Amino acid sequence: MKKCLVVDDSKVIRTVASHILQTLDFEVSEAENGEVALAKVQRDMPDVVLLDWNMPVMGGMDFLAALKRLQLPDRPKVVFCTTENGAGQIRQAIDAGADEYIMKPFDRETLHAKLEIVGLA
Amino acid sequence: MELGSAELAILDRLLEARTGQQLNDSRYWRVARAVESIMRSHGFRDTDALFALLTSKSGYEVATQIVEAMVNNETSFFRDATMFKQLRNLLADTLTEKGSPRPYRIWSAGCSTGQEPYSLAIMLGEMPHLPGRKIDIVATDISGGAIDRAREGLYSQFEIQRGLSVRAMIRDFSQEDEKWRIRDKLRESVTFREHNLLEPQAAGPFDLILCRNVLFYFPMATRAKVLSHLRDALAPAGTLILGAGETLIGLANGLDKIDGGYGFYRLHSEERRDIAVGG
Numbered sequence: 001m002k003k004c005l006v007v008d009d010s011k012v013i014r015t016v017a018s019h020i021l022q023t024l025d026f027e028v029s030e031a032e033n034g035e036v037a038l039a040k041v042q043r044d045m046p047d048v049v050l051l052d053w054n055m056p057v058m059g060g061m062d063f064l065a066a067l068k069r070l071q072l073p074d075r076p077k078v079v080f081c082t083t084e085n086g087a088g089q090i091r092q093a094i095d096a097g098a099d100e101y102i103m104k105p106f107d108r109e110t111l112h113a114k115l116e117i118v119g120l121a
Numbered sequence: 122m123e124l125g126s127a128e129l130a131i132l133d134r135l136l137e138a139r140t141g142q143q144l145n146d147s148r149y150w151r152v153a154r155a156v157e158s159i160m161r162s163h164g165f166r167d168t169d170a171l172f173a174l175l176t177s178k179s180g181y182e183v184a185t186q187i188v189e190a191m192v193n194n195e196t197s198f199f200r201d202a203t204m205f206k207q208l209r210n211l212l213a214d215t216l217t218e219k220g221s222p223r224p225y226r227i228w229s230a231g232c233s234t235g236q237e238p239y240s241l242a243i244m245l246g247e248m249p250h251l252p253g254r255k256i257d258i259v260a261t262d263i264s265g266g267a268i269d270r271a272r273e274g275l276y277s278q279f280e281i282q283r284g285l286s287v288r289a290m291i292r293d294f295s296q297e298d299e300k301w302r303i304r305d306k307l308r309e310s311v312t313f314r315e316h317n318l319l320e321p322q323a324a325g326p327f328d329l330i331l332c333r334n335v336l337f338y339f340p341m342a343t344r345a346k347v348l349s350h351l352r353d354a355l356a357p358a359g360t361l362i363l364g365a366g367e368t369l370i371g372l373a374n375g376l377d378k379i380d381g382g383y384g385f386y387r388l389h390s391e392e393r394r395d396i397a398v399g400g
Contacts, residue, residue, distance in 0.1 A: 100286070103278050110283060117202075
């Protein structure tokens with residue numbers, strides 16, 4: 001079973017995303033910010049991280065930079081999932097190493113399609 | 122909204138008369154929504170008034186609106202990723218063959234709001250190793266409203282995210298407020314036209330025809346007619362792609378399924394030879 005780490009400071013979003021991912025046969029874990037996510041990634045490497053942009057303690061862009069610094073041999077795919085929907089921010093995330101990008105709000109079809117694009121569905 | 126059997130029968134006859142298609146189970150939910158939305162836009166309070174107009178001589182325009190809403194099929198960019206992967210391989214093999222100076226011609230039949238032909242244009246743009254052979258993409262749909270939207274090339278956030286990679290979105294679309302517009306170069310690479318599949322396609326022959334998840338909506342007798350129009354529009358060595366779940370069983374079709382190709386068909390070898398000799 002593929003693993004996904006959902007990183008979002010909103011409990012509601014984490015719950016909704018987790019539910020959808022479970023219906024897509026993913027084993028899901030959750031983190032409320034980038035710092036908690038970074039610790040979880042090192043303990044139990046997921047196949048993909050679904051990542052919010054704005055979060056307290058450590059946001060999505062800082063998480064992505066920290067993940068890069070870890071120089072993991074097999075880095076998880078990173079799919080941003082955020083309300084930051086401007087073309088400029090999307091480019092910034094891609095340049096920083098994000099594999100895909102979902103603009104909130106999203107639904108099951110969108111999430112499934114994006115996971116398919118990164119080769120995980 | 123609940124529609125009674127008499128009302129559904131009127132809509133069924135209307136749809137069949139205008140398009141040859143049937144009002145099968147998969148469309149019932151769409152029909153109720155279409156009727157609701159048209160009632161709102163015309164200020165009708167109940168379905169009686171709408172159906173009275175529909176069955177009168179002055180109801181042609183509102184009938185057209187209802188038909189358009191009923192046939193506007195669900196679509197998305199790169200719908201059916203496996204098919205697009207196979208198509209990419211086929212095009213890589215076909216388009217790198219030396220020889221033909223004429224354009225490679227593609228017909229997207231039943232293109233709805235344009236996601237399929239634009240996906241083809243995007244995919245071809247991502248194949249830089251192709252030689253400079255000109256490629257024509259013709260895209261048709263019975264719905265004038267869908268064709269207008271396709272020509273405009275403007276998609277909502279929901280539509281743009283369905284099947285399109287973020288890199289393609291950023292490269293091939295520009296943002297306009299909450300929407301995304303396809304760039305001119307790609308938009309201009311597709312010719313959109315209204316066309317009813319019950320009529321022959323005069324703009325053939327085509328090297329590649331995609332008609333996915335469309336035949337299903339026609340009754341068997343009409344399906345054979347539509348299929349014959351598709352076959353007649355196919356170039357001798359061309360490829361027809363149907364929806365992965367569609368079958369030609371029970372139809373005398375003159376087509377051979379291509380091994381390993383997920384809904385890919387070629388003209389039966391005898392027919393290929395006849396066309397080559399005759400034409």
